[in-house]
Amino acid sequence: MAISKGPLLEELVRAYFSKQGFYAIRSVPFSFEGNDVTDIDVWLYSRQTASVRIKAIVDVKNKRSPKAYERILWVKGLQSILKCDRAIIATTDENPGLAKFAHENNISVLSKGFLDRLDKKINVDARLSIEEFNLAIQENYNHKHDGDWIKVLSDTKSALASLGSFTAFNKAMMAFHFFADRMEVRSQYSNQLQRCLLSAASLACIALDGALEKLTFQDAVFRFEGVKDGITYGDSDGKFRQSLELAFRAISENVINGKTLASQAKENINQELSKIRADLIGEYFAREHNAQSLFSAAKELDEKAFAKESAAVELSIEARSILGVFADFVRVKRSILPIGRNLSAASEPAFEPQKSPETEATAADERIEKSLQGKLL
Known part of the structure; x- marks a missing residue:
């Protein structure tokens, strides 16, 4: 082209x-x-x-x-x-x-x-341009009617530049789930879907890395809670949670049987929020070693998504692990991902949150990298 x-x-x-x-x-x-x-x-x-x-x-x-x-x-x-x-x-x-x-x-x-x-x-x-990438997607003539694959990725990129980091991460995870679901039922377009999936995962890594910047010098417990709340409530610095509490209080004080209704509403909302599984992401990336891999994994996944040849996806252990955590987070089978189909990594155990994230805390001075990942003009 x-x-x-x-x-x-x-x-x-x-x-x-x-x-x-x-x-x-x-x-x-x-x-x-x-x-x-x-x-x-x-x-x-x-x-x-x-x-x-x-x-x-x-x-x-x-x-x-x-x-x-x-x-x-x-x-x-x-x-x-x-x-x-x-x-x-x-x-x-x-x-x-x-x-x-x-x-x-x-x-x-x-x-x-x-x-x-x-x-x-x-x-x-050496790699596909965005025009060639989109042209490959358009080989599926029904891609627009099937949720508009190009727009899903475009909206995910937009979130990265336009919204807060945790909000952008949630948007990227929705896109990751969107393409993962279709990989199970659109096998004739597995090549295009694999590219889209890797691109969404790459964007998610950058969004999460940006969100973790302000948590760098906190201990593992604080990072865990910060990531968990950020994914659950978005980039609102607690404002969303405060708004919920004000709403519950207003119902309790101004509505007949308000205390009961407020209690029921709070319980129902908490049940829904608990389904997000933000603790899984929080626990894994509260570990500084795992958090440090996000940027390099993002570049790697982006390169694989736009590679001229995509039949065999060779990924690093760090990138495969991150893809696996993302799959567990959105509840899709690891076997449909490149980590399972091309590298026989489907046997890797699913990551489960541990009860003691504080054991993974490291000193702040050990978190500073010795070499720059990038440089400005």
Whole structure:
């Protein structure tokens, strides 16, 4: 499939930052309260140390008149809205004053000369482009009527950029469950579904890694509770739970037989929330060793999802273990996953929460990684 010059440049930029250690994905929709706002050409994420994450956006324009000055203003505003650490533009505009204007606004520029040199060094044909990925999905003519596979992944990417980390993780787990379910009954499209499943798992890893950043220096018990509450109630810092308590109190004090009704409502809600199995995710990733694997596993899963050849998926032990935990979390069979079909790992025991997460606590200074996972320009 021939790719037009705009998307081709986006693929080149994505590949460059991926080689620099970033988790880099293309065509990420940004939305607000259900309204589509804009698309991010390339979204970047890096786990620089155990306690430091970097998020960046790249605006890529390969046009005869790229209007680079206007793009600097645009990407600067989007950086502020998304609360990203860096903003970058990749442009074919050769205006000599562009770099100065960008520098004064703390925007990095990938110039035409730099992009031309990248084009000679990086082979973007080594993996599927997002256009080729979607074209493969469209081989199933009923994919839109079957829940719209492309939109499911697009919405998951959007959550990563638009929502809080735990909310984005829950969204990714819904997508993971969606594709896992279909792998059991759509065997004729197993290749496409496997790609979608791995992509959803990759996005889930990044969302969860971002959520764990603020819990880095806490002990295992606090991390366990933080992850459990975050998955159960979302990124609300306890506000959702407080709202529930206020609602129960209002029913108790202002409705006939209110205390009984409030007690019953609270019990029913707690029963429903307990089905989420957030304790499973909390227990596994409260262990620092497991949490540290999320970023590298995300990059690995993304590469496998977009690999030219996907018949045999060779995954690391860490990535297989994470896929298994995700499968247990959403209650799907491990045997349908790549870990079972291609690597004979279906026999791995399902992870079950333990009762004493505090035994896994480690000192804060032991959590800092010795080497950077990524670097900025």
